[in-house]
Amino acid sequence: METGSNVQLEYTLKDEAGAVLDSNKGQDPLRYTHGAQQIIPGLERELVGLHAGDEKQVVVKPEDAYGAANPTAQVEVPRTAIPENALVVGARLLARNPQGQGRAVVIKEIREKTVLLDLNHPLAGKTLFFDVKVLAVAAPAADASQKDAPAAPPEK
Known part of the structure; x- marks a missing residue:
């Protein structure tokens, strides 16, 4: 595997306790372009040099994943902005900013008239443990500038 x-x-x-947070076993594989920053840096770095069929256990520290949790990354919203059935401390919600972009948030505290939301990524500050199996690796596509270049004449 290369860039x-x-x-x-x-x-x-x-x-860290061994609880499964996510898995795609028995589902569609995760597809990405190596080196294009499409997966967390710590995992991508550990996959360099692997081939189809290889398996590896990877430990990724917070600084190589979603970073440290920021205790000031919170926002207070009116309680009426949250559906009543979702008003549970620890509940994960998808909030949208004015531009319509979604962001995962967690209910940190429920107050009389407001709700305190944690804006950190749910995995911020956590060490992550991956069991990975490489299913397929396709070589990088040829550089388009080289693809159209004339072939070198055969040597005599």
Whole structure:
């Protein structure tokens, strides 16, 4: 696997206690272009040099994943902005900014008239444990500038 390789992975993500946080086993593989910053840096770095069929356990520290949790990354919203059935401390919600972009938030505290939302990524500050199996690696596509270049004449 090298920069530009098209990769397909099967993975299971666990926390420090071994609880499964996410997995795509038995589902569609994770597809990404290696080196294009499409997956967390710590995982991508550990996959360099692997081939189809390889399996690896990878530990990714917070600074190589979603960063440290920022205690000031909070916002207070009117309680009426949250559906009544979702008013549970620890509940994960998808909030939209004025531009319509979605962001995962967690209810940190429920007050009389407001709700305190944690804006950190749910995995910020956590060490992540991946069990990864490389399903396929396709070589990087040839550079378009080289593809159209005339072939060198044969040597005599």
